[in-house]
Amino acid sequence: MTRGLGGLFRGVQSLTSLPATRAGLGHPSACVSLRTMVALPSFLSFEPRDFSLPNSSWSSEMLRLYEQYSIQCEVETEGGENRGGQWQRLPSYNRSLKYATGGNYLSKIIQSKARLFTRNIRDPGAGFEYVVFANKEEKRCVCIFQAGHRLEGPPGHVHGGATATMIDTVTGSLAALLSGPVMTANLNINYRSAIPLGSTVLIETSLDSEEGRKKFISCKVTSTDGSKLHTEATALFLSINISHLLQGG
Numbered sequence: 001m002t003r004g005l006g007g008l009f010r011g012v013q014s015l016t017s018l019p020a021t022r023a024g025l026g027h028p029s030a031c032v033s034l035r036t037m038v039a040l041p042s043f044l045s046f047e048p049r050d051f052s053l054p055n056s057s058w059s060s061e062m063l064r065l066y067e068q069y070s071i072q073c074e075v076e077t078e079g080g081e082n083r084g085g086q087w088q089r090l091p092s093y094n095r096s097l098k099y100a101t102g103g104n105y106l107s108k109i110i111q112s113k114a115r116l117f118t119r120n121i122r123d124p125g126a127g128f129e130y131v132v133f134a135n136k137e138e139k140r141c142v143c144i145f146q147a148g149h150r151l152e153g154p155p156g157h158v159h160g161g162a163t164a165t166m167i168d169t170v171t172g173s174l175a176a177l178l179s180g181p182v183m184t185a186n187l188n189i190n191y192r193s194a195i196p197l198g199s200t201v202l203i204e205t206s207l208d209s210e211e212g213r214k215k216f217i218s219c220k221v222t223s224t225d226g227s228k229l230h231t232e233a234t235a236l237f238l239s240i241n242i243s244h245l246l247q248g249g
């Protein structure tokens with residue numbers, strides 16, 4: 001083990017708190033215009049695929065919102081400083097810890113076949129299509145989520161477990177962005193109206209309060225114009241030392 005746990009923490013934090021370029025990952029810009037986002041097909045690229053970039057399955061509403069938040073994102077100057085917008089797009093990989101840390105030092109918890117739950121359906125548009133934008137100053141995140149046909153629960157609508165997964169992901173991203181490695185301790189969800197399969201929704205989350213290692217976060221899932229409330233949730237995250245996972249979680 002040539003790199004200690006301190007390095008791992010920095011790696012995980014860099015994944016969650018920096019644009020792709022600074023973390024040395026993925027697409028060369030955390031916020032790109034649709035005109036410049038054309039990337040090599042994944043089979044021609046040695047870089048891990050950033051799943052939060054637009055693909056051919058994204059609806060026009062998803063693309064519109066992506067563009068709306070992208071133009072409010074910070075840009076990195078040539079000197080390596082961040083300037084500009086208050087938002088940052090969080091890159092998203094299917095093997096987050098591996099790509100965040102170099103991957104060789106966590107053989108106990110990184111299994112070669114393990115993939116992030118929300119990013120293990122490669123067929124564009126079939127599963128969880130989403131992108132998370134974070135506003136660290138305001139301690140909130142917005143996720144644009146398009147639910148694919150493999151997420152069906154009630155006929156024609158999204159499975160409640162899939163919605164819960166997305167809520168956990170977005171609230172967890174905010175908690176991790178603010179304080180590094182975290183585990184969900186508690187998640188309370190009220191389902192108010194079903195989400196039609198294929199539709200695009202907004203998942204908005206913000207920090208309510210914090211107390212030592214605890215972060216209390218709330219979340220709302222709405223239609224993109226805000227007129228329909230689909231789901232409300234609150235979550236509690238606890239900061240952990242990564243050795244917690246090595247000891248069996």
Ligand SMILES: CCCCC/C=C\C/C=C\C/C=C\C/C=C\CCCC(=O)SCCNC(=O)CCNC(=O)[C@H](O)C(C)(C)COP(=O)(O)OP(=O)(O)OC[C@H]1O[C@@H](n2cnc3c(N)ncnc32)[C@H](O)[C@@H]1OP(=O)(O)O
Nearest residue numbers: 012096168169172173176180181182183184185186238249
């Ligand atoms: C996953 C970590 C890796 C790093 C992640 C970061 C970045 C990764 C990068 C990209 C990923 C992108 C996005 C994130 C995506 C998904 C997020 C998914 C997250 C999950 O899907 S994660 C799986 C489900 N999650 C579990 O599998 C947890 C199982 N569980 C435990 O691992 C322990 O249970 C733990 C650690 C939670 C606490 O254990 P502990 O020993 O550290 O702390 P302890 O028990 O002493 O409690 C200390 C104080 O918290 C209070 N407290 C505790 N639990 C409470 C509860 N439920 N309700 C109310 N209060 C509670 C106590 O009452 C006490 O309060 P007080 O101090 O005031 O007395």
